[in-house]
Amino acid sequence: MSQTIESKKEYTSKELSTDQEVRWCPGCGDYSILKQVQTIVPEFGIPRENLVFISGIGCSSRFPYYMETYGMHSIHGRATTFATGLKSSRPELSVWIVSGDGDSMSIGGNHFIHLLRRNLDVNLLLFNNQIYGLTKGQYSPTSETGKVTKSTPMGSIDHPFNPSALALGADATFVARSMDRDPKHMQELLRRSYHHKGASFLEIYQNCNVFNDGAFFIYTDKETKKAEALFVENNKPLVFGANDEKGILLDGFKPVVVNLTEGKYTADDLWIHDERDRVKAGILSRFFDDPKMENHFPRPFGVFYVSDRSCYEDELNKQISKAIELKGKGNLNALIRGKEVWEIAG
Amino acid sequence: MSNSTKQLEKVVIKFAGDSGDGMQLTGTQFTQTAALFGNDISTFPDFPAEIRAPQGTLAGVSGFQLHFGSVNIYSPGDACDVLVAMNAAALKANLRSLSETGIIIANVSGFDAKNLRLAGYADGDNPIENGSLSKYQLITMDVTKMTRNALNESGLGTKEIDRAKNMFVLGFLYWMYQRPLENTVRFIEEKFTKKPDIRDANLKVLKAGYYYGDTTETFTTRFQVNPATMKPGVYRNIMGNQATAMGLIAAGELSGLSIYYGTYPITPASDILHELSKHKNFGVKTYQAEDEIAAICASIGASFGGSFGVTASSGPGIALKGEAMGLAVMLELPLLVINVQRGGPSTGLPTKTEQSDLMQAYYGRNGEAPMPIVSASSPSDCFESVIEACRLAIEFMTPVIFLSDGYIANGAEPWKFPDASSLNPIRFSFAKEYNGENTYLPYKRNEKLARPWAIPGTPGLEHRIGGLEKQDETGNVSYDPENHEKMVNLREAKIEGIAKHIPKQKVDTGNEKGKLLVLTWGSSYGITKSAVLKARAEGLDVSHTHLRYLKPFPENLGEILYSFEKVLMPEMNRGQLVRIIRDKYMVPAIAYNKVQGMPFSVSEVLEKIKEQF
Numbered sequence: 025m026s027q028t029i030e031s032k033k034e035y036t037s038k039e040l041s042t043d044q045e046v047r048w049c050p051g052c053g054d055y056s057i058l059k060q061v062q063t064i065v066p067e068f069g070i071p072r073e074n075l076v077f078i079s080g081i082g083c084s085s086r087f088p089y090y091m092e093t094y095g096m097h098s099i100h101g102r103a104t105t106f107a108t109g110l111k112s113s114r115p116e117l118s119v120w121i122v123s124g125d126g127d128s129m130s131i132g133g134n135h136f137i138h139l140l141r142r143n144l145d146v147n148l149l150l151f152n153n154q155i156y157g158l159t160k161g162q163y164s165p166t167s168e169t170g171k172v173t174k175s176t177p178m179g180s181i182d183h184p185f186n187p188s189a190l191a192l193g194a195d196a197t198f199v200a201r202s203m204d205r206d207p208k209h210m211q212e213l214l215r216r217s218y219h220h221k222g223a224s225f226l227e228i229y230q231n232c233n234v235f236n237d238g239a240f241f242i243y244t245d246k247e248t249k250k251a252e253a254l255f256v257e258n259n260k261p262l263v264f265g266a267n268d269e270k271g272i273l274l275d276g277f278k279p280v281v282v283n284l285t286e287g288k289y290t291a292d293d294l295w296i297h298d299e300r301d302r303v304k305a306g307i308l309s310r311f312f313d314d315p316k317m318e319n320h321f322p323r324p325f326g327v328f329y330v331s332d333r334s335c336y337e338d339e340l341n342k343q344i345s346k347a348i349e350l351k352g353k354g355n356l357n358a359l360i361r362g363k364e365v366w367e368i369a370g
Numbered sequence: 371m372s373n374s375t376k377q378l379e380k381v382v383i384k385f386a387g388d389s390g391d392g393m394q395l396t397g398t399q400f401t402q403t404a405a406l407f408g409n410d411i412s413t414f415p416d417f418p419a420e421i422r423a424p425q426g427t428l429a430g431v432s433g434f435q436l437h438f439g440s441v442n443i444y445s446p447g448d449a450c451d452v453l454v455a456m457n458a459a460a461l462k463a464n465l466r467s468l469s470e471t472g473i474i475i476a477n478v479s480g481f482d483a484k485n486l487r488l489a490g491y492a493d494g495d496n497p498i499e500n501g502s503l504s505k506y507q508l509i510t511m512d513v514t515k516m517t518r519n520a521l522n523e524s525g526l527g528t529k530e531i532d533r534a535k536n537m538f539v540l541g542f543l544y545w546m547y548q549r550p551l552e553n554t555v556r557f558i559e560e561k562f563t564k565k566p567d568i569r570d571a572n573l574k575v576l577k578a579g580y581y582y583g584d585t586t587e588t589f590t591t592r593f594q595v596n597p598a599t600m601k602p603g604v605y606r607n608i609m610g611n612q613a614t615a616m617g618l619i620a621a622g623e624l625s626g627l628s629i630y631y632g633t634y635p636i637t638p639a640s641d642i643l644h645e646l647s648k649h650k651n652f653g654v655k656t657y658q659a660e661d662e663i664a665a666i667c668a669s670i671g672a673s674f675g676g677s678f679g680v681t682a683s684s685g686p687g688i689a690l691k692g693e694a695m696g697l698a699v700m701l702e703l704p705l706l707v708i709n710v711q712r713g714g715p716s717t718g719l720p721t722k723t724e725q726s727d728l729m730q731a732y733y734g735r736n737g738e739a740p741m742p743i744v745s746a747s748s749p750s751d752c753f754e755s756v757i758e759a760c761r762l763a764i765e766f767m768t769p770v771i772f773l774s775d776g777y778i779a780n781g782a783e784p785w786k787f788p789d790a791s792s793l794n795p796i797r798f799s800f801a802k803e804y805n806g807e808n809t810y811l812p813y814k815r816n817e818k819l820a821r822p823w824a825i826p827g828t829p830g831l832e833h834r835i836g837g838l839e840k841q842d843e844t845g846n847v848s849y850d851p852e853n854h855e856k857m858v859n860l861r862e863a864k865i866e867g868i869a870k871h872i873p874k875q876k877v878d879t880g881n882e883k884g885k886l887l888v889l890t891w892g893s894s895y896g897i898t899k900s901a902v903l904k905a906r907a908e909g910l911d912v913s914h915t916h917l918r919y920l921k922p923f924p925e926n927l928g929e930i931l932y933s934f935e936k937v938l939m940p941e942m943n944r945g946q947l948v949r950i951i952r953d954k955y956m957v958p959a960i961a962y963n964k965v966q967g968m969p970f971s972v973s974e975v976l977e978k979i980k981e982q983f
Contacts, residue, residue: 028802029830042834044846073829078671081837088834089847094826096674097836098667099697105664109671109679110826113630113655117675117826138660340655347650354652356623356790359616360753364553365606366406368597 031071037062040072042092048083053204053230057151058090060210061120068218070118077120078107080127083158084151084230087122101132104139104148108336111144115337118218119146126156129165129185137194140223142336147217150187150227155236168314173235187227188309188328192302197222199305200327203229205244209255209325216327222335242315243323252315256308256326261294264322271295272321279307281321297326305329375548375592380439382447383543386464387456387480389423389432392536396454397434398782399540403553405607405784408597409438412896413782414446414969419637419720426488431463440596444896446781448971454539456480456513458489461497473507474498475539479514511582513538520578524571534568534575541579547593551576601786608785610749610778611638614708615645617756618680619652624757625764625796630672631680632657632665637720638776639682639710662690666707670694673703674835676800676825678764682708685727686717692735697837698769699739699861702813702821705769706759707741710779711892713967722967723776725892726943731771732921732950738858740865742766743920745773747895750785752778755918761796762868767820773920775942777893777969800825812845818871819864866922875924880906880913883933886982889959891917891947894940894970901975912979920947923954931957936982938962940975 040062048054065075075093079085081100088095098106103121111119121139128136128150139148155173156162162175166187170179191199198220202213210228217224229240243253254264254272262272269285271294282289298304305328313320348354383400385393394415401413416433423430437447449469455461457480468474476498486496497503498510517535524531537558544551554576562569583592622629631654633643647656655677659665662683669679683691688709698705711727713719727734731743744759746752756772763770801822805814810831813821824831833845841848842856877887879902890898895916902914915930917923931937931951937959939948945961952959962978964970 029804031829071829072832073827076826088836091834093832095832095834095836096671096701097834097838098670099693099837102663102667102694105659105667106671106674108659108664109630109632109657109668109673110675111671112657112668113628113672113677114675114826134660135664138664340657344650344653344655348653351651354619354623354649356620356652359619359649359652360787360790361604362606362608364402364406365604366408367604368408368600368602 031073033069033071035066035072037066040065040092042090044089046090047086049234051233052083053153053232054084054087054151056204056207057149057210057228057230058087060207060214062091064211064214068118074116075118075120076110077122078103078110079122080124080132081158082124082127082156083232084122084124085127101127101130102135103127104132104135107146108139108142108144111146112337112340115145115341121146121148123148123150125150125152125154125164125166125187129187129190133165137190140191140194140196140225143197143222143333144337145221145223145335147224148226150225151230152187152227153230153232153236154239155232157232157235161235186309186312188225189306189312191225192306192309192329196225196329197331197333198224198327199309199329200225201227201229201325203240203244203325204231213327220330222333243325252322254311254322254324256297256324256328258297258299258327261291261296263291263294274304274307277303277307279311279321281319299327299330302329302331375594378593378595379441380437380443380447381452381547381593381595382435382437382450383452383454384433384435384450384464384467385454385539386431386433386460387454387536388425388460389418389420389430390425391432391456392533393432393434393456396536396540397436399554399557400543401436401438401782402607403544403549404436404438405605406553407549408600409440409595410443410598410600411436411438411607411783412443412446413437414777415780417721424488426457426459426485428459428463428489431460433460433464438595440598442598442600444900445969445972448973454543456535456539458485458491458497462489462491468506470505471507473509474503475509475511475542477513477535477539478510479512511542516578516582517575520575521571524567524574526567526571530568531571534571537572537575538579538582541576542583545580545583545592547595551580600784603786605784605786607782608750608753608787609641609780609782610746610752610774611641611710611780612645613750613752613785614746614756614774614779615642615649617753618642618646618706618760619649619654620753620790620793621757621760621796622652622654622678623790624793625678625760625798627676627678627764629654629680630657630669630677631655631682632659632669632672633682634659634662634665634687636662636684636687638712638779639684639687639708641779642682642708642710662687663694666691666694670698670701670703670705673705674701674825676823678704678706678760680706680708682710684710684712684720685714685730688727688730689734695741695769696735696737696739699735699741700837700840701835702767702861703769703823704763704767706756706763706772707769708756708772708774711773711775719967721776723893723969724942724965724967725775725894726946726965727773728891728920728943728946731773738862740862740921741769741771742865742868742922743771743773745892745918745920746778747892747916747918749778749781749783753785757793758918764796764798765820765871766818766864766868767823768865773892775893798823800828801831802828804830806843811843813840814843815860815864819860819867869922869925872919872924875915875917875927875930877930878914878916879903881911882913882930884913885911885934886913886936886938886979887931887934888912888914888938888940888975888979889917889931889951890914890940891920894942897970897972898940898975900972901979904972904976905979910979910983917947928955931955936960938978938982940964940970940978942969
């Protein structure tokens, strides 16, 4: 047996890969997410042993097996709950939750909202492919209405969840969206997620090339990306369009798409993105139109909302310190004895 | 006026009233006073599931049964010697449990036309006036009126005044059984420090009740129940859930692990959470999760991180935790799952007791998912048995089930508590080094077949665990058929191997062999012991053995079973342990079942024992 192994703060992306063969379908968007995570994490300078990836069930949830860190492939929908127990008992660890739309929005919907309201300092990556991949192609809670799948041959009659609006409704302190086919953007948002103190919710549009191929091509393909995807940046106006010719302004609380080439409006008239504006974030998250609809709004990507709120694990530990301060460290004999005793003489 | 005093060995009192009448508090106070006096005691609270069930109705009756004596007491008693009935419904609901010569103390204003109607008595048919209770000794007093009179100058409203009437009854009973008021006086003073007017009102009424006994001529006999001859030592009064909570804290101290208690409120397990959350200064982390599933999963997450995860619930919640328990079996992490059983199925009888979740504990998971099961036999036994359950979980890297029940959880008894230094440490160590060729093998087992516990933060031992079948030693995902069977067998062998590390089974009462063995588990202990002692006193060749370890069984259990001609098994279910015993030991054990949400009475068990001869 060898000596205790030394901790290493510096390591390469490659050293974050395990010896396990990656088993996603060739061409799956998950490969890109894995790559971006492995690329970006070494720059944080966290020793590998302090990283923990926890997943639920689904294609995305194979993720921890490929990360040379601590990891748990748990049960369907509950990754958030294991992460809660781990983070609240070991606040110094960097805890990452990897989940899918079925896992987080359907079976784990309850835990998802409670994690966000408690605001544990964890990173939640939602791989949204709008389909059940592992069970071979049923519609998911984020599938669009009318979706024809194996379980909905006549089209889905479910109204889909809007994950960022749901997260805001649960008082999340960090809400963002990225896509599998824009590595740079995803890396930046992973970085932002990591640096946010609190529960960071990052939704990643991810292509399932087997059961839902092209679900997000309109936002990710070169031809349509600029017109359909709105990349928001803090303190910058909301501009989009093939030639950045369109903008969004707020008429009261009503967003309006305007043309910047007609001389009527300039960038100065536009809605300036403010990550800390809860009301605007709410409006932004509602840019969720079916892109087939006429006059639809572009789909936003970037960090929608950030706020600071105390983290559950810190409050938990504060109470423990306070209890020790008030009562002194627990004394087992005193506890067992209690207040009232009587003696039977021998 | 002089009163005669009668010596009694033991007394059973039932306090019964509306669920808002404060009967639980009255019972608890009398219990504490009796305990401090040195009596042996056993109690059984019996209350409705509704917090405020319709006033005056049978459904709203809340009762507290207390058995105390100068002799050893093993059960809350069968027939009551005294029934305190705060209203007509309380009388009607409890009359059948009153002994033939019992005393009834009836609150007259609880027997007015409205109360009689609500309790279902015919118009003008007042039981305390129509002579129907003539075989009992009936003491009537207008508790409500006297409480109001005592407090007419207190400045309090009628509602607040009426709330103090339980103190009148308590004071009267203290007089009747010659008990000092000090303990309750101290309790009232502490409870109402911030409400001096309420404090004074309660004190005044308590004393008024006492003096009422002293001065009225309606009642001339007082009773004396001397202190019990118990083993020398220092005692305290303890309730089951309280003892469970303390046991968990002790297990944390004995192992050096911090306790992470993830739970969701459910009757009758919530008091463990309440108790633990008072003791954060022990470093205990309590987590009230969004649901039962989140509660167990958070606890597993904490165990993964190197805490000791504990979750608790009752039957319906345990059902929800099934999948996560299976994961814990697969992950081979220490975890304690507490089931404070109640009447089932479904929501069943939340405030009543039952032992009907044993099969659930044994088999209530998908796949071959063995978990050790430890049970408690009495309120104070929760302390030691829950520590044992924790020890098995930590030393064998496994989830363990601890079975308590509503009767144990809310029942109380004197406890000759141990000194912390006498408790055995729980030994374990976190893995820090490679255990393979320049690598860490998370599923390489030790001599107990337990795997190593390497926690996040340990450099070099990074590994992944999960619910998919594991390859032996490496813990990598494996779909290999032979490996799966090997792992199933290894997990079972690990649990069965625990039998070598637990105490041998002993005969609790009676001879090592003979005609009849009564075999019990859980809260049937005290009642059965009383019945067996009585039967033996009548000359019957009967013995009693009681199981704490339900899976695996102690190694020598078979030998004991085979030493008797017959085995009788009383259980508060349709016959669960009896099936497992028959299956494993091939003995024609006789099932004796009761599923009424109530414990057996001593006489029921005694009767059944006699039938075997």
